[in-house]
Amino acid sequence: MSWLKRLFSVRSTTSRIAFGQVSMLISVTLVAIILGILPDFLGTRLKDRVSLAEAIAANSSVLITQTDLIRLESVLNLVVERNDELLSAGVRRADNRLVVNISNHQTDWNKGLNEEAIDQQMIVPIIAGRQQWGALELKFKPLYGEGILGFYHRPTVQFILFCGVILYLLYFLYLTKMLKQLDPSQAVPDRVRAALDTMAEGLIVLDRKAQIVLANQAFSDLLSRSSSSLMGFEVDKLPWQLKEDASTDDFPWLAAMNTGKAEMNQTVRLELEDGVRTFMVNCSPVLADEGKAGGVLVSFDDITQLEEQEVELRRSKAEAEQANRAKSDFLANMSHEIRTPMNAILGFTEALKRGYGKNEQNNEHYLSTILVNGEHLLNLINDILDLSKVEAGHLDVESVALKPYQIISEVIQVMSVKAQEKGIALAYRPEGSIPETLMSDPARFRQIITNLVGNAIKFTEAGGVTVVTRMDTQQNKLITEVRDTGIGMTAEQAISVFDPFVQADSSITRRFGGTGLGLAISKKFAEAMEGEIYARSEPEKGSQFYLELNVKTDGPVALISAEEISELKQSEATLNVARWKFPDASVLVVDDGIENRELISLVLSEQGIKTDGAADGVEALEKLAVNQYDLVLMDVQMPRMDGYTAAREIRKKEMTLPVIALTAHAMKGIEQKCLDSGYSGYMSKPINIDKLIQLLVHELDAEPLSEACNDDRALDNGTVGVSYHSSSPNQSISALTLDDSSQLSPLYSELGASNPKFEKIVARFIVRVNDVYKQIQSCSTQQDFTVLRAHAHWLKGSAGSVGFPGLTDLAVKLEQTAIKQEVAGTEMLVAAIGVMIKRINLAKDNPNGINSLSTQTDNQWVIPETVTSELASQGEKFRLIAVKFVAKLEHQITQMKQELDGNDFSALADLAHWLKGAGGSVGFPVFTEIAKALEKAAQAENGPECETLIATVDEIHKRINL
Incomplete structure (x- = not known):
C-alpha cells in the first residue's frame, strides 16, 4: 500500500519526475500530429468517404442524364448494402423533392445538422448537361462517438493515454532504482538514519540552493509530512514568522552557507497547525572543494515552552518593579512639587538678605510671595503625610471660601519664571464674569492649577500658555481652561494621560522628564471636589485641559467681571x-x-x-x-x-x-x-x-x-511681568469671526500702554497693518499662497513686537495654512485677523489712534508715506547707527543698479542679503521682506522682477526721515 501511495503521490520526487517526462512525450506527440509526421487516422477515413461520394455522384449524373432512375436506385441500394459505414442514401431534385430513398433516408436525414459535420452527412451535386439537376445525399456513421466516451474512441486519444500510463509506470520503476543511487539520503546507512530518527530535535541537511536533501523523523513530524516528500523542498518557503525589520536573507542557515562559519544559538519562529513554535537553531556548514560550503546541517530545538516561561518571569518581574517604582515615582514627583515653592521661598529670602528690596513696596511683594509659597509648601507636606488616602482614592477636602482668580494669578506669578526660561508667554485671560468666591478646597484647587500650568509649560517649546476662566451659567459651573501651543497628543493619549505614571509615550519622559503622576493626582483632587478634569488635543497643535467645578456659595453668587479682575491686578502690580x-x-x-x-x-x-x-x-x-x-x-x-x-x-x-x-x-x-x-x-x-x-x-x-520704571534706561533693559486683558487675543477663531463691530471691544497695544515713547511705533504699525490686510484678503481670494505666506510672515514678526500678541498667534497659523495651501483654514484665519484689526481700529478714538497715511505702489509692497527707524527713537546713539545705515544704503542702491545692468546676479544677491539682515536690525523692518524677495529674484536671474524690487527699495529710501 505504501508503494502504491508513493506511486500516485504528487509529493513524491520520483512521481513528479516521471509525470514530467510523460508530459514531455505527450507534447512532442501532439506537435508531430499537427505537423503531419504521425498519420491522421480520422483524416484518412474521411478522405475515403469523400472519394466514395464523388464516385457515386459521377455515376448518378450519367444515369440521370439517361433518365434512368430505376437503375440509379438499384445502384445506390447495392452500395448501401455493401458498405457498413453508409447508413442511407437519397437523390433530391433541385425543387427539393426526394426521388430516390434508400434505407429510410428521408427519416434519418438531419436537415438541421451543421454543414461542417461531413463525417456524418455528405451532399454532392448531380449535373445533367451543364446544369445542376439535384444533389446526392449520403448518411454515414459518425467517425467517433459523442461526449467523453466518443472523445476516448478517437485513435489519437487512445494512443496518448496508452503511452502515458505505460511510460509513467516504466519511468517510475526506472527512476526509483536510479534516484536511489543518486539520493544523498540513501548514502546514509540505515543504522545512522535510524539513529537520526530517534533524536528529539529536528534535523535537516540543505544543499547550496537551500533545498532539503535529508530530513529526520522529528522534523518531518513537525510538518506532518514524510521525509521523502520533503526531498528537494526549499526550506525558505516554510511559514516562518519573521521580525518586522527582517527578511528571508537573514536566516541563519544562509549566513552559515555564505560565510562558511557555524551559526549557533539563533532563534527562529515557525507557524504550524497548532500555533507558532520557537526553535533554537544551530547551523554547521558542510565544506566542499576549496573550503566552500556545499551545504549546511541544521538542527531545530523546540524552546517554545521555555520562552513562554521566560516571558511570564519577565512579566512578573516588571510588575514587581513597577509596584516598587510607583512609590519612588510618587516621592520623586513630590520632591519636584516641593522644590517649586521652596525655590521661590529661598530666592526671595536671599533677595531680602542681600538688600535688594529698596523700598517698602518691594519688601511687601517679596514677603507676600514667601508667604504664599510657604502655605503651598505646607499643604504639599500634608499631602505627603496623607499618602495612604491618596493611593486609596479617599481624599479629605475642605469647603471654604476661595477666590479663583486670585489663586490663578498667584500660580501664574510663581510659574512665570519657568515660562521665561523657555522663552514662551504665560498669561491669565478671564472671559466674561466669574464667581468672585466659591466654596471649595483652596489647596487642592491651587495644586490642580499648578500641575496643569506646569505641564503646559513643560511640553510647550514655542508660543505660550494661557489660563482662561469662564462661567457655564446653565450648569452652574466654573470652567478653568489651560491652553498651550505645545506638542499635543492623540485622542487616545489625551484619555490615558490621567493614569498614574503615564505620559503620551516613552520618548516624552526622555525628552521632558517627569513622573507622569501630576495629572493623576489632579484628577483625584477634582473628583474629590465633585468636579471633573479632561483634555482635548491634536498632535503638533497644542492641548487644552479643562477643570470644571460646581459653584457652591453660602449665599447669592457674587460675580466679578474680566475688567474688574484686570483692574485689581494692575493696581497690585509693582512699578519696578x-x-x-x-x-x-x-x-x-x-x-x-x-x-x-x-x-x-x-x-x-x-x-x-x-x-x-x-x-x-x-x-x-x-x-x-x-x-x-x-x-x-x-x-x-x-x-x-x-x-x-x-x-x-x-x-x-x-x-x-x-x-x-x-x-x-x-x-x-x-x-x-x-x-x-x-x-x-x-x-x-x-x-x-x-x-x-x-x-x-x-x-x-x-x-x-x-x-x-520712569528711568529712561529701562527702555533698553526690558521688563518681565504678566499682562491682563479684558479679552484674550488667543481666543478661538470661531469666537473672533463676528461681523457686528458693535459687539467688539477696542484692542490697545501692550507696548503703547507701557511707555508713551512707543506710541509712534504702534501708530505706524496700525497704518501699515490695514494696508497689508487688504493684500491678505486679495491673496486669499485669488489663492496666491506664496504672497499670502510672505504677508503672514511679516505680520507674525511685527504684531508681537508692537504689543499685539494675539495677532501674532493668528499670523503664525495663517502662515502654516498658506504653506499647506489649505483654502478653508486660510479663509477662516483671514476673517479672524480682520476682526482683530477691526478691534485695533476701534481704538483710533484713543489718543494713541491714528488715521491711515500709507500708500501703495504698483506691486504688492506697501510703503508708508514716511519711513522712520524704530531704533532711532530710542536715543541719539541708536539714531547715529540708523544715519550711517541710510548713508551706506544710498551707495548700495547705486551698486545694485550697476550689478543689474551688468547682469551680475550673484553680486546683486549678496547686496540683497546684506539689506535683508541690516535693515531690520537698525529699525527698518520694511526692507526685510522686500530684500528677501530681491535676493530670491537675483538667485533666479529674473531681471525684470529685480528691477521692480530695486525701484521699490529706492522709493523707500527716498521716504526715510530721521
Missing part, C-alpha cells in the same frame, strides 16, 4: 523695572554687516560689557586664538567662512565658551542645525534687544538691580 549688573566680561561680535556689529556693540556697551568685532568666521578664529572672550555672538551666513564652519572649528579647538547664533533665517530646523554645528544658543534677526539682554544675563551671570 529689572536692571542688571554685569561682571567684567568681553564679547566677540561676528557679523559681515557693520551696522549689526555697531548695534550689538552699542547695546552691550550700555550694559558695561566690552565688545570686539569680526567680519567673518576666519577673522573670528584669528581673534579667538590671541584674545580671551567670555561669549561669542556670531552670524550664520558670512563670506569666506560661514558660522556653521566657524562654530565647528571653535569646538575642535576645545573652546567651551558660549557661542550664540544670530541669523535672519527663521525656518524650521535652522535652530537645530545651529546646535548640531556647535552653537550653544540661537537668536533670530532682527535682534530683539530685550531678549538679547536676557540671554546675556543668563550666560554672563548678571546680578539684578532695582530702579524706578
Whole structure:
C-alpha cells in the first residue's frame, strides 16, 4: 500500500519526475500530429468517404442524364448494402423533392445538422448537361462517438493515454532504482538514519540552493509530512514568522552557507497547525572543494515552552518593579512639587538678605510671595503625610471660601519664571464674569492649577500658555481652561494621560522628564471636589485641559467681571523695572554687516560689557586664538567662512565658551542645525534687544538691580511681568469671526500702554497693518499662497513686537495654512485677523489712534508715506547707527543698479542679503521682506522682477526721515 501511495503521490520526487517526462512525450506527440509526421487516422477515413461520394455522384449524373432512375436506385441500394459505414442514401431534385430513398433516408436525414459535420452527412451535386439537376445525399456513421466516451474512441486519444500510463509506470520503476543511487539520503546507512530518527530535535541537511536533501523523523513530524516528500523542498518557503525589520536573507542557515562559519544559538519562529513554535537553531556548514560550503546541517530545538516561561518571569518581574517604582515615582514627583515653592521661598529670602528690596513696596511683594509659597509648601507636606488616602482614592477636602482668580494669578506669578526660561508667554485671560468666591478646597484647587500650568509649560517649546476662566451659567459651573501651543497628543493619549505614571509615550519622559503622576493626582483632587478634569488635543497643535467645578456659595453668587479682575491686578502690580549688573566680561561680535556689529556693540556697551568685532568666521578664529572672550555672538551666513564652519572649528579647538547664533533665517530646523554645528544658543534677526539682554544675563551671570520704571534706561533693559486683558487675543477663531463691530471691544497695544515713547511705533504699525490686510484678503481670494505666506510672515514678526500678541498667534497659523495651501483654514484665519484689526481700529478714538497715511505702489509692497527707524527713537546713539545705515544704503542702491545692468546676479544677491539682515536690525523692518524677495529674484536671474524690487527699495529710501 505504501508503494502504491508513493506511486500516485504528487509529493513524491520520483512521481513528479516521471509525470514530467510523460508530459514531455505527450507534447512532442501532439506537435508531430499537427505537423503531419504521425498519420491522421480520422483524416484518412474521411478522405475515403469523400472519394466514395464523388464516385457515386459521377455515376448518378450519367444515369440521370439517361433518365434512368430505376437503375440509379438499384445502384445506390447495392452500395448501401455493401458498405457498413453508409447508413442511407437519397437523390433530391433541385425543387427539393426526394426521388430516390434508400434505407429510410428521408427519416434519418438531419436537415438541421451543421454543414461542417461531413463525417456524418455528405451532399454532392448531380449535373445533367451543364446544369445542376439535384444533389446526392449520403448518411454515414459518425467517425467517433459523442461526449467523453466518443472523445476516448478517437485513435489519437487512445494512443496518448496508452503511452502515458505505460511510460509513467516504466519511468517510475526506472527512476526509483536510479534516484536511489543518486539520493544523498540513501548514502546514509540505515543504522545512522535510524539513529537520526530517534533524536528529539529536528534535523535537516540543505544543499547550496537551500533545498532539503535529508530530513529526520522529528522534523518531518513537525510538518506532518514524510521525509521523502520533503526531498528537494526549499526550506525558505516554510511559514516562518519573521521580525518586522527582517527578511528571508537573514536566516541563519544562509549566513552559515555564505560565510562558511557555524551559526549557533539563533532563534527562529515557525507557524504550524497548532500555533507558532520557537526553535533554537544551530547551523554547521558542510565544506566542499576549496573550503566552500556545499551545504549546511541544521538542527531545530523546540524552546517554545521555555520562552513562554521566560516571558511570564519577565512579566512578573516588571510588575514587581513597577509596584516598587510607583512609590519612588510618587516621592520623586513630590520632591519636584516641593522644590517649586521652596525655590521661590529661598530666592526671595536671599533677595531680602542681600538688600535688594529698596523700598517698602518691594519688601511687601517679596514677603507676600514667601508667604504664599510657604502655605503651598505646607499643604504639599500634608499631602505627603496623607499618602495612604491618596493611593486609596479617599481624599479629605475642605469647603471654604476661595477666590479663583486670585489663586490663578498667584500660580501664574510663581510659574512665570519657568515660562521665561523657555522663552514662551504665560498669561491669565478671564472671559466674561466669574464667581468672585466659591466654596471649595483652596489647596487642592491651587495644586490642580499648578500641575496643569506646569505641564503646559513643560511640553510647550514655542508660543505660550494661557489660563482662561469662564462661567457655564446653565450648569452652574466654573470652567478653568489651560491652553498651550505645545506638542499635543492623540485622542487616545489625551484619555490615558490621567493614569498614574503615564505620559503620551516613552520618548516624552526622555525628552521632558517627569513622573507622569501630576495629572493623576489632579484628577483625584477634582473628583474629590465633585468636579471633573479632561483634555482635548491634536498632535503638533497644542492641548487644552479643562477643570470644571460646581459653584457652591453660602449665599447669592457674587460675580466679578474680566475688567474688574484686570483692574485689581494692575493696581497690585509693582512699578519696578529689572536692571542688571554685569561682571567684567568681553564679547566677540561676528557679523559681515557693520551696522549689526555697531548695534550689538552699542547695546552691550550700555550694559558695561566690552565688545570686539569680526567680519567673518576666519577673522573670528584669528581673534579667538590671541584674545580671551567670555561669549561669542556670531552670524550664520558670512563670506569666506560661514558660522556653521566657524562654530565647528571653535569646538575642535576645545573652546567651551558660549557661542550664540544670530541669523535672519527663521525656518524650521535652522535652530537645530545651529546646535548640531556647535552653537550653544540661537537668536533670530532682527535682534530683539530685550531678549538679547536676557540671554546675556543668563550666560554672563548678571546680578539684578532695582530702579524706578520712569528711568529712561529701562527702555533698553526690558521688563518681565504678566499682562491682563479684558479679552484674550488667543481666543478661538470661531469666537473672533463676528461681523457686528458693535459687539467688539477696542484692542490697545501692550507696548503703547507701557511707555508713551512707543506710541509712534504702534501708530505706524496700525497704518501699515490695514494696508497689508487688504493684500491678505486679495491673496486669499485669488489663492496666491506664496504672497499670502510672505504677508503672514511679516505680520507674525511685527504684531508681537508692537504689543499685539494675539495677532501674532493668528499670523503664525495663517502662515502654516498658506504653506499647506489649505483654502478653508486660510479663509477662516483671514476673517479672524480682520476682526482683530477691526478691534485695533476701534481704538483710533484713543489718543494713541491714528488715521491711515500709507500708500501703495504698483506691486504688492506697501510703503508708508514716511519711513522712520524704530531704533532711532530710542536715543541719539541708536539714531547715529540708523544715519550711517541710510548713508551706506544710498551707495548700495547705486551698486545694485550697476550689478543689474551688468547682469551680475550673484553680486546683486549678496547686496540683497546684506539689506535683508541690516535693515531690520537698525529699525527698518520694511526692507526685510522686500530684500528677501530681491535676493530670491537675483538667485533666479529674473531681471525684470529685480528691477521692480530695486525701484521699490529706492522709493523707500527716498521716504526715510530721521
